[in-house]
Amino acid sequence: MSPLALPTRHGQRHPRRVFATPRDLADALAEGIATRLRDALVSRGGASLVVSGGRTPEALFTRLAAMPLNWSAVTVTLADERWVPPTDTASNEALVRRSLLTGPAAQARFVGLYTGHASPEAGEDACNTRVGALSRPFDVVLLGMGEDGHTASLFPGSCGLAAALSPSPCQAVQAVRAPGLGHPRMTLTLPTLLDSRSVLLVITGAGKLRTLDQAEAGGPVEVMPVRALLRQDRVLVDINWAPETANEGAPA
Numbered sequence: 001m002s003p004l005a006l007p008t009r010h011g012q013r014h015p016r017r018v019f020a021t022p023r024d025l026a027d028a029l030a031e032g033i034a035t036r037l038r039d040a041l042v043s044r045g046g047a048s049l050v051v052s053g054g055r056t057p058e059a060l061f062t063r064l065a066a067m068p069l070n071w072s073a074v075t076v077t078l079a080d081e082r083w084v085p086p087t088d089t090a091s092n093e094a095l096v097r098r099s100l101l102t103g104p105a106a107q108a109r110f111v112g113l114y115t116g117h118a119s120p121e122a123g124e125d126a127c128n129t130r131v132g133a134l135s136r137p138f139d140v141v142l143l144g145m146g147e148d149g150h151t152a153s154l155f156p157g158s159c160g161l162a163a164a165l166s167p168s169p170c171q172a173v174q175a176v177r178a179p180g181l182g183h184p185r186m187t188l189t190l191p192t193l194l195d196s197r198s199v200l201l202v203i204t205g206a207g208k209l210r211t212l213d214q215a216e217a218g219g220p221v222e223v224m225p226v227r228a229l230l231r232q233d234r235v236l237v238d239i240n241w242a243p244e245t246a247n248e249g250a251p252a
């Protein structure tokens with residue numbers, strides 16, 4: 001693990017940790033998240049965890065689910081969701097129910113983003129009410145990133161992106177659509193994601209590392225929305241990377 005760092009707009013550093021394998025990353029992050037949730041339970045009697053979907057966090061979820069803590073006082077919600085019911089294999093809720101909310105962790109309170117309305121636009125008000133009712137700041141927000149520089153469902157060139165990135169949105173969530181995106185989405189807005197005591201960005205593979213380096217090097221936020229996460233000064237983002245295969249190695 002090597003401590004590298006990225007500068008934010010005001011020169012703060014986002015710490016970057018590099019792990020030898022995805023397994024090492026999953027183990028360390030599960031321990032780290034469990035510690036943060038336990039600290040919150042001791043300090044405030046309850047804890048909150050916002051998680052992303054996609055392929056990357058599944059191993060981490062499985063390890064986290066096995067962590068001993070008072071899950072019945074933990075609220076879990078999603079950073080984003082494809083507008084499909086939880087019975088659909090594309091559903092982030094389905095992933096979380098299958099891999100995180102199992103065993104002792106099944107006692108956690110889960111608040112999903114999918115409301116059953118015909119479209120995310122139609123469900124936006126109900127979802128806003130749901131997410132707006134959650135206690136904030138969150139304790140942990142866990143984010144992933146795509147090779148196109150999206151994070152949560154803040155996609156390059158998407159309809160709804162400007163509103164979702166606005167520093168003073170009136171909404172906790174935003175419906176999102178983009179050509180070629182497949183399912184329309186619901187995403188927590190950037191200020192909602194940043195309203196957290198800790199934010200973790202988890203990525204694997206050489207391609208995503210290149211994207212992260214490109215994002216950090218500068219350029220428009222609309223082209224790589226993850227830049228908005230890296231450039232803000234509200235909360236440090238713990239960046240965690242591991243190679244996907246042994247021959248990708250760690251960056252020099």
Ligand SMILES: O=C1O[C@H](COP(=O)(O)O)[C@@H](O)[C@H](O)[C@H]1O
Pocket residue numbers: 052053054055056057079080081082092143144145146151152153
């Ligand atoms: O579409 C999504 O993509 C990102 C990254 O997913 P991954 O499969 O490349 O790990 C994810 O963080 C987000 O929650 C998801 O909806």
